[in-house]
Amino acid sequence: MDVKKVDHLAKRIIQVMVGIVAVLLVLIIGYILVTGLPQESIDFLFKPSQAVKAGGGIRDQLWNSIYLLILALLISIPLSLGAGIYLAEYAPDNKLTHFIQTLIEILSSLPSIVVGLFGYLVLVIRFNMGFSILSGALTLTVFNLPLLTSNIENALRSVSDEQREGGLALGLSRWQTIKGILLPRTVPEIITGVVLSSGRIFGEAAALIYTSGQSAPALNYLNWNPLSPESPLNVMRPAETLAVHIWKLNTEGLTIDADIVSAAASAVLILVVLLFNILAHYLGNKLERKLTGGK
Amino acid sequence: MKDYNIVTPKEEIRISTKDLSVKYGDKLALHPTTLAFPRHQITALIGASGSGKSTYLRSLNRMNDKIATVEGQILFENVDVNQPKINVFELRKHIGMVFQRPNPFAKTIYENIAYAPRYHGIKDKRQLDEIVEKSLRQAALWNEVKDDLNKSALALSGGQQQRLCIARAIAMKPSILLLDEPASALDPISTGVLEETLVELKKNYTMIMVTHNMQQATRVSDYTAFFQLGKVYEYDKTVNVFTNPQVKLTQDYVEGRFG
Numbered sequence: 337m338d339v340k341k342v343d344h345l346a347k348r349i350i351q352v353m354v355g356i357v358a359v360l361l362v363l364i365i366g367y368i369l370v371t372g373l374p375q376e377s378i379d380f381l382f383k384p385s386q387a388v389k390a391g392g393g394i395r396d397q398l399w400n401s402i403y404l405l406i407l408a409l410l411i412s413i414p415l416s417l418g419a420g421i422y423l424a425e426y427a428p429d430n431k432l433t434h435f436i437q438t439l440i441e442i443l444s445s446l447p448s449i450v451v452g453l454f455g456y457l458v459l460v461i462r463f464n465m466g467f468s469i470l471s472g473a474l475t476l477t478v479f480n481l482p483l484l485t486s487n488i489e490n491a492l493r494s495v496s497d498e499q500r501e502g503g504l505a506l507g508l509s510r511w512q513t514i515k516g517i518l519l520p521r522t523v524p525e526i527i528t529g530v531v532l533s534s535g536r537i538f539g540e541a542a543a544l545i546y547t548s549g550q551s552a553p554a555l556n557y558l559n560w561n562p563l564s565p566e567s568p569l570n571v572m573r574p575a576e577t578l579a580v581h582i583w584k585l586n587t588e589g590l591t592i593d594a595d596i597v598s599a600a601a602s603a604v605l606i607l608v609v610l611l612f613n614i615l616a617h618y619l620g621n622k623l624e625r626k627l628t629g630g631k
Numbered sequence: 632m633k634d635y636n637i638v639t640p641k642e643e644i645r646i647s648t649k650d651l652s653v654k655y656g657d658k659l660a661l662h663p664t665t666l667a668f669p670r671h672q673i674t675a676l677i678g679a680s681g682s683g684k685s686t687y688l689r690s691l692n693r694m695n696d697k698i699a700t701v702e703g704q705i706l707f708e709n710v711d712v713n714q715p716k717i718n719v720f721e722l723r724k725h726i727g728m729v730f731q732r733p734n735p736f737a738k739t740i741y742e743n744i745a746y747a748p749r750y751h752g753i754k755d756k757r758q759l760d761e762i763v764e765k766s767l768r769q770a771a772l773w774n775e776v777k778d779d780l781n782k783s784a785l786a787l788s789g790g791q792q793q794r795l796c797i798a799r800a801i802a803m804k805p806s807i808l809l810l811d812e813p814a815s816a817l818d819p820i821s822t823g824v825l826e827e828t829l830v831e832l833k834k835n836y837t838m839i840m841v842t843h844n845m846q847q848a849t850r851v852s853d854y855t856a857f858f859q860l861g862k863v864y865e866y867d868k869t870v871n872v873f874t875n876p877q878v879k880l881t882q883d884y885v886e887g888r889f890g
């Protein structure tokens with residue numbers, strides 16, 4: 337066969353593969369949405385769930401997912417910023433640094449069920465935090481930290497040294513150069529990373545089953561006292577998230593309409609995760625364009 | 632012909648080095664170098680690639696700290712600024728630098744210039760506005776960007792970006808400007824504009840400029856130093872270096888026999 341034919345064939349094969357992937361994706365997402373969405377009405381989102389009776393909603397699970405996400409981000413963003421900045425800008429190029437980087441890589445590929453069991457043994461049992469939002473948020477942090485740290489480290493490393501020297505040559509300190517010149521430049525990449533990881537956190541079930549728990553005590557949305565057990569803000573209460581709820585409905589759901597609720601909840605979950613991904617692209621591009629002046 | 636020809640300019644000297652040498656690890660990249668740079672003139676540093684021009688230039692504002700071992704003296708305002716106790720951040724306010732490739736920050740044109748003065752303590756908006764306008768005028772960029780001060784600097788052309796970097800450097804009101812091949816990434820027209828700008832800036836600044844372009848050296852510089860393999864062989868008025876070099880190596884180089 338001549339070069340041109342081989343080239344043509346290779347291209348076709350690749351196209352077919354891409355096609356298969358695309359079709360699979362559309363089928364999965366389409367299936368979930370088509371089975372889930374018709375079951376839904378707006379009040380499905382605002383009704384509490386039912387343990388046995390039919391007609392439950394996902395109000396508390398949805399809130400728990402959002403609350404856990406916010407807490408996990410509040411903890412993991414500052415930590416990973418610190419770690420990422422240190423690794424990219426300050427860490428000496430030696431064995432210890434490489435070792436830490438390798439650890440972070442390993443940590444970021446740990447299966448989430450392992451991270452979840454770690455959270456269970458250490459946080460829930462050892463530190464006596466019980467099944468709680470706090471245990472869940474910390475576990476999600478362990479799960480999220482390595483990825484976010486590498487995201488930030490890589491973003492900083494991709495900025496050319498000329499930017500660093502530009503700052504230093506103006507008499508700025510190293511830290512001021514990082515804070516005022518390098519970080520703004522990496523904002524689009526970092527935001528994209530954060531939003532994408534939000535999607536992963538939002539859809540995470542395995543890491544939460546044994547940490548934030550599988551029960552959703554009814555919440556009273558008028559009670560904003562974070563110490564009260566029925567308050568949505570309380571971090572010491574057990575909190576079943578949307579993803580955990582779906583898992584539970586399908587494994588030990590007692591409600592008659594478990595299938596329907598689970599399908600509808602899955603559709604919501606998929607929609608939110610899709611939204612995060614679209615948002616990541618949109619924000620990333622928009623900030624990038626703003627920075628480069630539309631070039 | 633001579634082995635070396637290093638003159639001391641008759642003009643007032645703004646900055647000078649005495650036996651300044653630079654080592655990268657064990658490798659001596661710059662042999663002890665003694666040069667004096669006259670006030671409000673442009674000195675060109677010429678020589679083949681790898682001859683130590685950037686190494687020398689970057690030592691003057693201590694950009695080689697932590698990268699290399701720099702020994703010897705740098706005399707600026709009667710002080711040896713090549714001492715550990717010197718505050719390099721303060722020093723760099725007085726000795727500005729422009730790099731080979733334009734490196735504007737990912738900020739607006741205005742912020743590119745105002746950022747460092749603000750950090751160094753100028754908070755008054757009107758005063759900053761003034762600094763921005765004046766620097767841009769001096770860098771011959773004002774007319775092109777005055778309506779776009781809030782646009783991103785990254786949207787400017789290469790030549791404009793480089794003049795912005797000059798504006799950014801002179802916004803600190805330095806007395807010395809170091810330029811490392813500032814035109815090497817620019818097209819001929821932008822280079823022409825940049826050269827005119829530099830000649831104009833001579834009124835207020837003492838400049839030291841690395842260039843590999845010999846026409847450029849003859850067009851804009853008053854003095855020229857010729858580097859070869861980490862040593863300065865000739866330092867004299869630019870006319871002399873190019874029309875009547877005293878050292879064989881310089882003659883070969885300026886006549887284009889090698890390098």
Ligand SMILES: Nc1ncnc2c1ncn2[C@@H]1O[C@H](COP(=O)(O)OP(=O)(O)O)[C@@H](O)[C@H]1O
Nearest residue numbers: 655660678679680681682683684685686687698
């Ligand atoms: N950061 C560095 N680390 C090690 N060696 C360097 C470094 N920078 C420059 N050198 C070496 O020092 C010598 C002079 O380089 P340089 O000053 O950049 O030359 P020029 O600017 O005249 O082209 C070269 O041999 C170069 O390889």
Ligand SMILES: [Mg+2]
Nearest residue numbers: 684685686841
């Ligand atoms: Mg150089």
